[in-house]
Amino acid sequence: MSIIFNSSIGKKLIMSLAGLFLIAFLPVHLGINLCLILYDTREVFNKAAHFMSNNLIIKVIEIFLFAGLILHIFYGIYLQIQNWMARPVRYKIENYSQTSFFSKFMIHTAAIIAVFLVIHLSNFYFKSKIFGEVPIVIYDGKAYHDLGILVIEKFKIPGFVWFYIGCFLFLAFHLLHGFHSAFQTLGLDHKVYTPVIKSLGWLYTLLVSVGFILIPIYIYFLV
Amino acid sequence: MDFILKIWRQQDSQAKGKFETYQVTGISPDCSFLEMLDILNNRLIDRFEKPICYDHDCREGICGSCGLYINGRPHGPDSAITTCQLHMRRFRDGDTIIVEPWRAKPFPVIKDLVVDRSAFDEIIMAGGYISVHTGSAPEANTIAVPKVKAEISMDAAACIGCGACVAACKNASAMLFVASKISQLAVLPQGIVEAKERVRKMVARMDELGFGNCTNTGACEAECPKGISLTHIARLNREYFAAKLL
Numbered sequence: 001m002s003i004i005f006n007s008s009i010g011k012k013l014i015m016s017l018a019g020l021f022l023i024a025f026l027p028v029h030l031g032i033n034l035c036l037i038l039y040d041t042r043e044v045f046n047k048a049a050h051f052m053s054n055n056l057i058i059k060v061i062e063i064f065l066f067a068g069l070i071l072h073i074f075y076g077i078y079l080q081i082q083n084w085m086a087r088p089v090r091y092k093i094e095n096y097s098q099t100s101f102f103s104k105f106m107i108h109t110a111a112i113i114a115v116f117l118v119i120h121l122s123n124f125y126f127k128s129k130i131f132g133e134v135p136i137v138i139y140d141g142k143a144y145h146d147l148g149i150l151v152i153e154k155f156k157i158p159g160f161v162w163f164y165i166g167c168f169l170f171l172a173f174h175l176l177h178g179f180h181s182a183f184q185t186l187g188l189d190h191k192v193y194t195p196v197i198k199s200l201g202w203l204y205t206l207l208v209s210v211g212f213i214l215i216p217i218y219i220y221f222l223v
Numbered sequence: 224m225d226f227i228l229k230i231w232r233q234q235d236s237q238a239k240g241k242f243e244t245y246q247v248t249g250i251s252p253d254c255s256f257l258e259m260l261d262i263l264n265n266r267l268i269d270r271f272e273k274p275i276c277y278d279h280d281c282r283e284g285i286c287g288s289c290g291l292y293i294n295g296r297p298h299g300p301d302s303a304i305t306t307c308q309l310h311m312r313r314f315r316d317g318d319t320i321i322v323e324p325w326r327a328k329p330f331p332v333i334k335d336l337v338v339d340r341s342a343f344d345e346i347i348m349a350g351g352y353i354s355v356h357t358g359s360a361p362e363a364n365t366i367a368v369p370k371v372k373a374e375i376s377m378d379a380a381a382c383i384g385c386g387a388c389v390a391a392c393k394n395a396s397a398m399l400f401v402a403s404k405i406s407q408l409a410v411l412p413q414g415i416v417e418a419k420e421r422v423r424k425m426v427a428r429m430d431e432l433g434f435g436n437c438t439n440t441g442a443c444e445a446e447c448p449k450g451i452s453l454t455h456i457a458r459l460n461r462e463y464f465a466a467k468l469l
């Protein structure tokens with residue numbers, strides 16, 4: 001059992017499981033973010049963010065989330081390097097085969113998403129967790145981090161809005177292959193269900209990316 | 224028909240190869256790609272030049288020797304055929320055609336367009352067989368094989384081991400080949416007996432030989448002359464997990 005992860009298929013198993021875990025996390029994050037534009041005050045968003053950072057169960061899940069992210073990145077890079085090494089001499093002309101377009105650029109879209117994550121985490125997550133540079137608001141006599149104002153300030157900067165939108169387009173690009181690919185790696189292939197999974201992948205990607213992209217646009221123009 | 228050929232020439236496995244350009248004229252549209260190379264070779268020999276080395280055997284799409292990477296695709300521009308089944312009418316008069324050997328670390332170039340594909344044999348030797356004694360021609364219905372299973376097995380067994388999957392894959396992964404060799408046995412009663420050991424050993428050998436990792440890109444399926452499907456790769460994954468985890 002332990003040595004399964006030494007094999008190519010075992011490493012891909014980790015990639016797909018970690019990927020699916022991250023896929024499951026995105027709608028949760030989106031749901032909380034949407035609170036910021038669905039309600040007139042920042043209260044619901046701030047309370048939701050407070051719940052997410054203080055609930056014990058969520059804290060445990062958060063550890064798994066970061067572990068999943070790190071594993072996904074680590075094995076992604078490891079497998080990619082092996083793949084490059086498997087063809088030391090390249091073709092003069094290549095890539096004319098009929099393939100799934102999005103699958104060819106996973107490492108490239110991943111690199112952009114990684115840059116985004118670093119910026120994103122340092123803007124919001126680390127700020128509130130480590131540096132404590134977040135303004136405080138009082139709701140019902142209790143103090144909360146006003147993360148909402150932090151987000152709104154950022155999304156008033158046009159460059160940041162563009163950057164954010166761009167990154168989510170790349171994430172969509174990554175997901176369009178990643179979603180159904182994870183199932184194939186798990187060996188879950190079926191005449192009827194595989195096309196359904198592929199369609200679900202498109203739907204998921206559409207909803208998640210449009211959802212995330214709408215938020216900065218809404219805040220920039222309407223808040 | 225006339226063509227300009229840019230062909231990879233490499234003296235031996237150690238030498239640094241390069242592309243040479245050849246003009247071939249007066250080729251019949253009904254000439255096969257390999258016949259066209261034969262004609263070119265005869266002309267080269269007449270001029271006391273070294274003929275171009277390329278692999279071939281059956282010339283009817285069943286042996287899998289004739290792998291050439293033509294204009295960016297294994298076995299050329301058509302789907303579901305081998306290079307020996309490709310005809311010059313598929314190209315336009317005056318076309319420039321670029322011919323390269325399979326490129327993968329486990330498939331070193333021996334000379335010109337010939338690569339050493341014994342890595343595939345090594346994977347088979349690791350477990351791609353049935354060692355249980357099946358006796359001599361048994362009564363056909365002693366071991367019942369459901370029709371669907373027989374079909375899956377036959378589809379996988381269509382693999383001729385040409386290596387186009389590895390050549391096409393951006394990762395030089397051999398997963399489609401290994402998946403075919405696993406699938407053809409794993410679904411049959413005779414093959415199930417050694418299924419776990421087989422998949423463990425074959426995947427381990429595949430990894431050791433330095434093939435890349437599958438990223439479910441699908442170039443292998445698109446270029447396989449026998450149209451072997453990615454479904455078999457999913458089965459290989461399932462078989463592997465079952466062997467390792469259960």
Ligand code: FES
Pocket residue numbers: 278279280281282283284285286287288289305306307308
């Ligand atoms: S020479 Fe046998 S398949 Fe082409």
